[in-house]
Amino acid sequence: MKIAKLIALLGVIAMTGALIFGFTQGDFFMDGSAVLANPWGVVSMVDLYVGFTLFSMWIAFREKHVLQAVLWIVMMMVFGFLTGALYVLIHLIVSKGDWTKFFMGARQ
Template identity: 65%
Template sequence: MKLAKIISWMGVGAMSLALFHGFTAGDFFADGGMILDNPWGIVSMVDLYVGFILFSMWIYFRERSIVISIAWITAMMIFGFLTGSLYVAINLGKSEGDWGKFFMGWRSHDL
């Protein structure tokens, strides 16, 4: 579990730096337009959002509160895997070394 924590916090750091670089050195709308003009850019965006949706399904499943689920899922759709990395890091910490609790959330008592 320690390795998973390290990797998830590295993801938070990498995504934070990448987003900072993108917003300070790039033009979100102009660069985004170039991505969507490229067929492989479209493939990449579809791939990315399929991943967001699948990850969001896991968030919805493991959270007890619909409000908290919606907040995390909304953040996921806006900030991408910065949110996913943060969600994993936080919940690895809350799981107290129990992988079942990490993956299942409040449903882990059903195991």
């Protein structure tokens, strides 16, 4: 579980840095329209949001409270895998080495 925590922490750090870089050095609307003007940019966005949706299904499955699940899912759709990495890191810590608790959450 230590390796999983390290990978999740590195994901949080990498995504935080990438988002700060993007928002301080780029133009969200201009750059976003350039991405969507490229066919492979569209493919990348569809791929990303399919992944966000599948990960969000796991969040909805394992969370006990609907409001908590909705908040995490909204954050996933807005902040991407910064949210996913943070969610994984938090629940790896909370599960205290119990992989069943990690994967199943409230359904354990």
